Amino acid sequence: MSAPWSPPPPLTVTDVTVRFAGLTALDRVSFTVDPGSVHAVIGPNGAGKSTCFNVLSGVYRASGGSVRFGAGELTGLAPHAVASLGIARTFQNLALSPHTTVAESLLLGRHRLMRSGFLAAGLRLPAAAREDRLHRERVREIAEFVGLEGDLGAPTGSLPYGKQKLVELARALCMEPRLLLLDEPVAGMTADERQRTAAVIAGVRDGLGISIVLVEHDMGVVMRLADAVTVLDFGRRIGGGTPAQVQNDPAVVRAYLGEEDPAA
C-alpha cells in the first residue's frame, strides 16, 4: 500500500525559534540533515535539544522559522500529520503504556501504516485480519532486530529500563520512518548494552538508508555513529561539522565537553 521506497529528502531547519514564557529555548537554530545520514545534536542540558525534537515532531509549535522535509513544511502540523510524513521519534523519558505488551506497543507504532478503522476492526473484515497478520510479522522482524523477540508478550512496565528504551526504539522503527529522531537512546544503559544499541542504530542506517537525528550525551556513541554534528548551547547553535571537528572546537569543549576527556 505504501509507495515504492524513495530515499528520504533532506531535512532543513531554518531559523527555528521557540519561546516559553520568559525563556528562549531555541534561538534561530538552523541545520540540515542530509538524506541517509546520521546527524547528532549535542549540547549541555537545557540547550534545547529535546525542544528541537518537539518542534520537528509537531509536539511544540515554533514561534518562528521553518522546518522543511523535502518540499513539505513541518511547522504548524499536528503530531499525527508529521508522523504521516514518515517521521518517527523516541522519547527521552519513556512514553510507554506500562501494562501493554511489547507486541501491542510496537503495533501501535504501525498505526499510520495500517488502514482498518472502527468499522473494519469491529466487523472483523478479512482485510483487517490480513492486515493484522502482515503487520504482526513485521513487528516480530523488528523485535528480533533490536533484540526484543523474547519479550514480545511481556507488559512493557515489567521490563528493565534499558529494555524499555529498546522498546521505544523499536516502536519508532515500526513506523517505517524515513526520518528517525532518537532522543538519548542509550541513556541508562550499561557499557555493553550501549554498544549493542549503537550497533542496532548503525544497522538501521545501513539497512534502511533512512536519515537519523540523534541526541546523545555519550560522546563515544556520537563519534562512532554520527556523520555530522550540530552543537547547541542556550538555544543557540554554537558549532557544527564532522565529529572530529566538533570535538576539537574550543567553544564546544568549553560549553559541553569540559576540559577533561570524557571518554576515559
Add this chain to the structure above:
Amino acid sequence: MSDTRSPADHAESPSPSPSPSPGRAPVATATAGNLRRRLGARSVWAAAAGLVLLALPFYLDRFWLQAGLFAMAAAIGAIGLNLLTGATGQLSMGHAFFLAVGAYGYCALAGDGSTAGGHTLVGLGLPSWLAAILAVALAGVAGGLFSPIAGRLRGAYLGIATLALIFIGQHVLFNATSVTGGFNGRAVEPLSLFGFDFDDTETVIAAVPFQSAEKLWYVSLAALLCGALFARGVLRGRPGRAMNALRDHSIAAGVMGVPVARYRASVFVLSSMYAGLAGVLLALIFQRTVPDYFGMVLSLEYLAMIVIGGLGTVAGAVVGAAFVSLLPQLLTRYSDALPLVSAPGTGGVSPGEVSRYLYGAAVVAAVLFLPGGLAGITRIVRTRTTPTKERT
C-alpha cells in the same frame, strides 16, 4: 499505574483470533494442547449458554424476562461506556443523555404525529426498523456535536462537562413537548420487522403465548451479540490500540500517528451510538419513554456497571450490567426470604436500599479486590492454575 488497565490490554489473549499475538507464540507452542483444550471447552460453554439464552422466553415469566431485557439493554449501553471510559480513559457522566437521544429519537422517528396530553407530538411515521437505525445514528450525531468538548477535555473536566449534558437533556425532555411529550413522555411505536410486530398482541409459539417481552428478547439478544462482537473487534484491532494509547500517553499517541482530538471525538461518537442503541431497546421494553429515567443516577449506574464488571473489556461491561440491573430485582423479589431485608413499610431496610448499599459497596470493592472487575475473576482463576512465565 492502574491495575485495572491490564485487562484491557491482555485480558483476552487466549483468543481464537486468526493469528495469535506473536509475542505469545513461544508460550503458545509450549501450552498449545492446553490452549486448544481450553478453546474447546470455551466453545462448548458458549454454545450451552447460547442455547439457554434462546430457550429462556419459553420458561421465564414476564417479570424475569423484563429484568433480562433491561439487563441486555444496559449491557449494550455499558459496552459503549466502557469503550469510552475504560479503554480510552475518557470519563463520561453524560451517558444517560445519549440513551435519551436514542429512545426519544426512535419515538419521534417511528411515531405518528398525534395529540396527547394536550399537545401535538411530532412523528415522522417511518418504518420502525429504519427509525431504530436512524435513532442510533442520531445519538452518534449528538455525540459528534459534543466533539469540540469531547476531543479536547479529559479526566475530571470531561466528566463534569458531560454532566452538563444530563442537565441539558432533562431540560429539553421536559420542555420540548412537541417532540418528547413532556413530563409524561410519549408512547413508543412497537418494533416491526419483516411484517412481524414486536408488540403485546399474543402469538402462540409451542403453546407459549409470546407477548412483547418474549419477542423482544430475541431482538435484544441479537443486538447485544452484534454490539459485543463489534466492540471486541474494535478493542483488539488497530482502533483499540490507539484508544489505549490515548488513555496512557496522549502525546506519544499523537507522535505515533494517532489524530488525538479526532480519535477522542470518534470514540465519543461510537460510545454515543451504543448508548443510542441501548436507548432504542429501553424504549421498546418500556413501551413509553419518561424523562425522569434519563437522569444522573442512570449515568452513575452505567459507570458502576463498568467498574464492577471490569474496565476496558466487553465482558466486563456485560457482567457489570447484569449485576447492577438484576440485583435490585432479585432483592425485591426475594425480600421475604432474605435476612435483614424487609418489605417496604415494615420499618426495616427496604430491598431498594439494600441493593443500593450493595452496589455502592461493589463499586468500592471491585476496584480494590478485583482489579479486573467481576469479569476478571475467570482470568485470575486461570492465571492461578496455569503457572506464569517468570521474567528473567
Add this chain to the structure above:
Amino acid sequence: MSTFLELLLGGISMGSVYALIALGFVIIFKATEVVNFAHASLLLAGGYVTATLHEEIGFWAALLVGTLAAASVGAAIEFLVMRRYRGQDQSVLAIVTIGVDILLITDLTRRIGTDVLPLGDPWGDRVVHFGPVTLAQTRIAAILAAGLLITVFLLVFRHTSWGVAMRAAAEKPETAALMGVRLGRVSIAAWAVAGALAAVAALFLTVFPTPGLERATSLAALKAFPAAILGGLDSTTGALAGGLIVGVTEALATGYQGQLTFLGRGIGDLAPYLVMVGVLLIRPAGLFGTKELARV
C-alpha cells in the same frame, strides 16, 4: 434595578456557599488528584449531625460537632477507602468515590427518612434591608463565613509547609514520601478539611429561606461541580470565582426566567452548566486552572 440588585446579592451569597463546597472539592483534588464525587454525602453528613443535635446541645455546639463529624467522615473515607487505592488511575478513583457516595447517601437518607430537619440557627427568618433590597441574615452570615474560611485557607496554603506537602504528595506520592512527607497525614487532612467545609456549607444550604435539611439537600452540592470546573479544579481562587459565577448565574436565570422563556422555563439549574461548557470551550482547564503540562 432593585430586583437586579436583589438577585445579584442573593446570587453572590449562594455563590459563596457553592464556593465553600467547591473549595473542599478542590482541596481534595490538589492533595490527592481525586475528584471527589462523594462530596455531597459529606455535606449531608455534616448537616444531619448538626440538625439532630442542636436541640440538645444548642446550635453552636451542634455546628461544631457537625463540622467535626463531617471532617471525620471525610477522614474515614480517606483512611478506609481511598488510601488503599493509591496509584490508581484518576478516573477510576473518581468512580470509587461515586461508590462511596452511593453508600453514604443511601444510609443518610434512610436515617433522615421523610423529615425536614431545621438546624436551629440563631438567624431565623430575619432579613436586613439595604434600601430597596432585602437580604436574609443567614445569607449575610454565609458571605462572611465563606469569605473568612476561604481567606484562611488561601493563607495557610501559601504560607505553610502543609501546602507544599500537599501539592508534592498530589503530584508524585512516592517522591514526596522520599522527601519525608507523611502521605497518609496529608491526604487525611485534606479530606477532613473538605468535610469540615462541606458541613459549614450544609448549614447555609439548609437555613432560611430553605426550610431545613432533608434527603434531597445533597443535590445542591451538584452545583459545586460546575463551580469547581469553571474556576479550574486545582485552583483555590478558581473555586471562589466559580462558586460566585454559578450562584449569580443561577439567581439571574431564575429571576429573569420570564424574559428568557425562549429557552424554556426553569432554566436556573441548567444555566451554570451552560456557562461552564462555554468556558471550557475557550479554556479547557477552567478560568484559573493550570493547563496540563506536557513535556516529553
Add this chain to the structure above:
Amino acid sequence: MASLQVHALSVGYGPVRALRSVSLEVPAGAVVVVLGGNGAGKSTLLRAVSRTLAFHRGAVTGGTISFDGRPLDGLGPDRVVAAGVVQVPEGRQVFTRMTVADNLRAGALGRRTAARADAARSLARVHELFPVLAQRARQRAGLLSGGEQQMLALGRALMSRPRLLLLDEPTLGLAPKMAATIAETITEINASGTSVLLVEQNAALALRLSSHAYVLEVGEVTLDGPAAELAASDEVRRRYLGITDEAGPAPASAGAGRELRRWTA
C-alpha cells in the same frame, strides 16, 4: 562503625525475586558505589532502604537493614528521612507542576527541626552548588531540561541535610560536562560529612568517586572490593567500562548477524 548496613536482604515483587540475600555496607563518611546492568536490582536496593517498595507492590522478604545500628525495618519512609537517609530517585522525579523554589521547599519537609535559619542556610548552599536553581526559582520544574532537573533533584535532597545520601543514577542523561559537575558535587557533599551510596551505570566516573564498590547482577552481589581493585578487574572493565583488551571488531553481539530489510507491502 558502619553507617548503613544491609544484611542478607531479599526483595520480591509478587512472584518476581528482585534481590537475593544481598549484603552491603556503607561506612560512615564513605562513598560506596553499586554497579550493575539493567534490572540487576539496584533501584530495588535503594527502595528497600528508603522503604518505598510498597509503591511498586514489592516487599522485603528477608534480611535486615540498619542505619547507625538502628534497624530501619518497619519504619515509614518519612521516618527513614528523619533518620537522615535521603534518596534521589531514578529519573529525577521533580515535582513538575511546582516551581523550582517550591521543589526545594518540599525537600526540606522531612527535616524534624524546622528552624528557618537552618532552611535558609541549606537553600543558600544548594544555590551555591547549582546557581541555575536560583535563576530558575520561579519556573515550573517540569519545564526544566533533563540536566537541570537532575540538579534540582540533588539540590532538593540536600535541603534536609542528609547524613546518608542514596543516589540512583544521578548522571543519567547528563552532558559529559554536567556529569563531571555532578561528580564533583558528590565529592563535595561527601567531604562535608555526608555518606553516599551511589548507584551508577557510568562506571568509570563512579569508580573514580568511590572508595568501595559492589557489583550486582540479577539480584545478587557477584563482586565487591575497593573501587580501585574492581576498576582493574577484567570483568568490570569489559562489562561496565566498555574496554576490550584485544582491539578487534567491536563485540556488537546483538544486532550483528541480524539485518532489517525495508518494509514492502
Add this chain to the structure above:
Amino acid sequence: SGKAKTDDGDKTAAGGVKTGAGVSDKVIRLGALTDMTGVYASLGKSVTQAQQLWAKQTNAAGGICGRTIELTVRDHGYDPQKALAAYTELEPSVLGYTQFIGSPFVAAVKQRIDGQDKGLVIPQAWSASLLGSPYIRTVGATYDIETINAIGFLLDEKRIASGDKIGHVYFEGDYGENALAGAKHAASKAGLTIVEQKIKPTDNDMTAQVAALKQAGVKALVISAGPRQAASLVGVAAAGGWNVPIVGNNSAFSPQLLATPAGAALQKDYYVASSALPIGSTEAGPAALAAAYKAEYPDAGLDNGVVAGFTAGSLFGEVLKKACTDKDLTREGIRKALLSLKAYDNGFGITHDFSDPKAPSTRESVIMKPDAAVPGGMKVVKEAAAAAATTGFSSAS
C-alpha cells in the same frame, strides 16, 4: 414448557362469586406501588401506612366477601425501571393497585392496563392527564380544579380582583403544569393575569422567585409545588415584609414545616385547597382515622398523605363490597362496581362520583389553613365547595 398456555380465565368460586387474578377463596391480593426511598418518600410512607392500616381494620372486621385483604407493597424509589418491574411482578397476582405513585409511570403502563391487564389502579397523583381510563381512577379533584378552587377562594374573600396580576410558582412536570392550566382558566374567567415561575423539585430556595414576582407587582401567589418550596416561598415573602395571600395545592404543605423558621409565616396568610378534610378535623371520619393511625404508628406524623392513602384504600374496599354483592370479584367486576358509585361519601367531607371515567370524582375543594395547634397542622377555613369557574371547565386531556 412451564409457561405453556393454560386456561387461567375467570372461575366461579365458593358462594357463586366469580373470581380472577388476585382473588382466591381466602384472600384478595392488592398491590401498592409506592415510593419510600425516592423523591416522594414522605408521601409514599404516609399513604402506604394508612393503607396498611385500612387493610388491617378491614380484616379485623371480617374482611370482604369472606376473604382477607392482603396488601403487597413494592417500593420503586421513583425509578421508572423499578416501577415498571414492580408493576409487572405484581400484575399476574393482584386484583388491582391501591396506590401507584408517579404519574409518568402510570402513564407508562397505561397501554397495558387498558389493553390486556384491566386491573384497577388508584394513582396517588391528581393530574388531569390521568383521566379517561376506566381502570385508572383518581380519588378527588384534579390539580387544575383544585387550583381554580384555590383562586376562587381568594376572589371570594376579595383578596384579589379583576385586573390584578397573580404569581404562580409551579413544578416542572404534570402536577405543576396541570395546576397552571387551571390557574390560567381561573384567570381568564376572572380577568386576572398569571405571572409564571417554573421551578424544579430540587429548588428549595425561593428568594429569586419572590424577587421576580415582587418586581412584577403581583397581588397574590399560587404555589403548585412541594411543601419545602411552599415554606420557602411563604417564608421569604413574609420576611421581606411582602404581605400577599398565598394559596397552594394539597401537596404544598406538610405539618413538619411548622417547626421550621417559616412556621410562623405559614400560619399567617397561607391557604391550601384539598379534596378531603384535614386529618386534624373534628369530623367523625378524620378523627377516627387520626386516632387509629396514632395508635398504629405512634412515631409517625399525621399529614394529608394519610388521608389520601386511607381514602383510596376505603374506596377500594367499597368497590370490593359492591362487587361482592354483584358476585363478580374479577377485574371486570371491579370496574363495573366502581362505575356504579355515583355518590360515595367516605366521611372526609366530599362526595365523589365515579360514574364518568373522563371526569374527576369531584369538583369541590376544602380550603384549609396551617395551624400548629391542630393535630396534622391544618384547620378548615372553608367547607367543600366548587368555585364558579369550575363549572363547564373540562380538563383538556
